[in-house]
Each structure stands twice: as structure tokens, then as C-alpha cells.
Amino acid sequence: MEAPRHDTRGIVDPSGLLRRVRFRRHEPAEPLRRYVEWYWLIDWDLPEPYASHVVPHPAVNLTFQWDEDEGPPYAEVTGVALGMYTRKLTGRGRVCGVKFRPGGFRPYAPDAPVSHWTGRALPAGEVFPGATADTARTIVTGADDARVAALDAFLLALPRTPDPQADLAIGLVRRIRADRTVLRVGDFAQAQGLSVRALQRLFSTHVGVSPKWCILRYRIHEALELAGTRTDVDWAALAADLGYADQAHLIRDFTATVGVPPTAYAQGTEPR
Numbered sequence: 001m002e003a004p005r006h007d008t009r010g011i012v013d014p015s016g017l018l019r020r021v022r023f024r025r026h027e028p029a030e031p032l033r034r035y036v037e038w039y040w041l042i043d044w045d046l047p048e049p050y051a052s053h054v055v056p057h058p059a060v061n062l063t064f065q066w067d068e069d070e071g072p073p074y075a076e077v078t079g080v081a082l083g084m085y086t087r088k089l090t091g092r093g094r095v096c097g098v099k100f101r102p103g104g105f106r107p108y109a110p111d112a113p114v115s116h117w118t119g120r121a122l123p124a125g126e127v128f129p130g131a132t133a134d135t136a137r138t139i140v141t142g143a144d145d146a147r148v149a150a151l152d153a154f155l156l157a158l159p160r161t162p163d164p165q166a167d168l169a170i171g172l173v174r175r176i177r178a179d180r181t182v183l184r185v186g187d188f189a190q191a192q193g194l195s196v197r198a199l200q201r202l203f204s205t206h207v208g209v210s211p212k213w214c215i216l217r218y219r220i221h222e223a224l225e226l227a228g229t230r231t232d233v234d235w236a237a238l239a240a241d242l243g244y245a246d247q248a249h250l251i252r253d254f255t256a257t258v259g260v261p262p263t264a265y266a267q268g269t270e271p272r
Contacts, residue, residue, distance in 0.1 A: 009221040012053035012084070012258060012265075014228065020050050021089070024144065028098075029152040035104030035166070039151050041144060043094040050089045055224060055257055056081040058173060058207055058214050060105035060117060062098040062124055062131075064139040064151075067091065073136035075124035079117030080208040084259065096139050096147050098155065102214070103169030103206045110161040114208035128158060169206035172199075176214050180222075183243030185211045219243070220257050223250060227262040235262065 008014035017023070021044040028036045037059065044050075058080050066073040069091035078085075106114050109127055124131035131154075139150040172192065176182050188211065189199040203211050219242045226233050239250035254262045 007225065008228075009225050010055045010057055012055060012224070017050075017052050020044060020046060021052075026144070026148045028148075029156060032152065032155050035101055035107060035160075035170075036155065037099045037101045037104070039148060040097040040099060041095070041147060042097075044089050045092045046089055052087050052089060054081075054085045054087075055217070055220060056085050057099075057221075058102040058209050058217060060100045060114065060208065062100070062128075064096045064124075064131075064136040065093070066095075066136070066140045067093040069093075072133055073140050074133060075128075075131040075136045076121055077117065077124045077127045078121045079114070079119060082119050082209070082213075084257065094140050096151060098151060101170050102173040103166050105208075106166050106169075106206045107160045107163045108158055110163065113205040115204045118208040130154065130157065163206075165202060166206050169202055172202075172211075173207060173214055176211070177218050180241065182215060185215070188215075215243075216253065219250075220254060223254050223262060224258065224265070227254075227266045231266065233262070233266075 008018075011017060021042050024041045026039045026041065027033065028039055060080065061078045062075070063078065064073060064075050067090065100108075103114075105117075109117075135154060139147055139154065142150065172188075176188070182188050185199065186196055189196045192199065194202070199211055203209065203214070207214070209217075222242060223238065226238065235250065236247040239245075239247040242250065244250045244253075251261055254265075258265055
């Protein structure tokens, strides 16, 4: 499996966020890498509130959080967010997150399709009974090495149901993310030897969103990354490259997802 990526795809105004928080990614223990993409750790100590915004990946996250001014540590499971995910950061706090690979959460929670969690955030104890307040405190209060070790220990102790379909789903989403020639669900399904309906069922059960949603979301991630890093983007050429009918269609999708057109977003982000 690949190591954690160092890009900031999906983070809205990453420079603004990274100037205010300490953000790190760590690999999980080797036996977990099949289904867990990475751990992500964020610490902050802010003189005034800051709202972070993310255009989410098609992934389920398990987080252990502590907003020190608001209460004790707690754990939460967050399904794939269909729209922008916003988190208000105040005072001092930290988050230790587990990002499951798209398709990788199902073996840990096989009793419901992953679409059951889509758009939801709920106490992690409802999914994993061992995710108690004491567990959350143990995980969030140590140094980085201790946090990673505690996350490894928690996940390695969880039962996991072998599921070849999960491996298939992981591979298919990875292909959509990496291959910009994947533009249409019908063509993609045919290339994989699946009917469109079978592909849609697989994604509903194991990813939580449709293959079309994944294709569109990774297009927006690409546009978001370019809008935040370059001033010379040829939007018409990019729209064609990403499979849009025209530039206006890309701008509509970007605006609907991020809240502003790409040029306005580029002007409003902090320089990297």
C-alpha cells in the first residue's frame, strides 16, 4: 500500500489552516494498512476562533477529539460528508483521526452498508463499544508516538470480517482517484467487467456513495488544488481534461461545492 500522501487535496485554504494548527499524518501499523489509509493528528491553540473547511474524500473517519475548553475527550465516527465539512476550532484542542480507505470501513462494521453512515456523525461507541471516553483520553493526551501506538492498539483489537468485496472497492476507488481518464460510470463499469447496477451496489455497500459521486468529487479536488496553487489555470482546458462538457459546467460544480467560483476562491486564499 502507498504511504500517506503529502498533498492537501480537499482542504479549503490549506495555508490558512496550516498557519493555525499543527497537522501531521502517520502510517498505521502494517497489518492495518490494507484498510486504513493514514492517521491524521491536529493540535491547535488559538487566540480567536477559526473555521476549517474540507471538501471530503469518499472515506469514513474515526476521530478522538478534545476541545479542552468545552469538556472531556470523546470519540466520533463520521460517514462520508456529501457537502462541505466545517469544523470550528476554538481555544486549545486536538484531534487524532483514522481515515479509512474508501471501501475499507465495511470489514470493521459489517452489519450495515457504508451508505448507512453517509452524511452522519455519531458517537463512536455506537459502532465500536470500546471507544469510550477513557479510550479517547488515552489516545489524545500523549505525544505523537504514543498517540499512534494507542490508535494502532485500538484498531488491532477490533474484530474485522474478511471481505473480498472491500478489497475490490478499495482498488476501484483508487483507480478513479488516480486515473483522470475515468469520466463515465458506464465505461468504467464495462472496463471492470461489471454491470452499472453491480458497480453501484458495490459502492453503496462498501464506499457509501455512488461511483459517479466519486468521479465528480475527485474532479473538484483537482480543481480546488489548482485554484489554490496556480494563477495561470486555463479553466476551459481543465474542464475538458476533467471530462466536463464546458467551462461553465466545471464552474457551477465548483461553486456549488466550495461556495464560491474558482477565481474568487483563488483570490481569497492565503498564499502558500
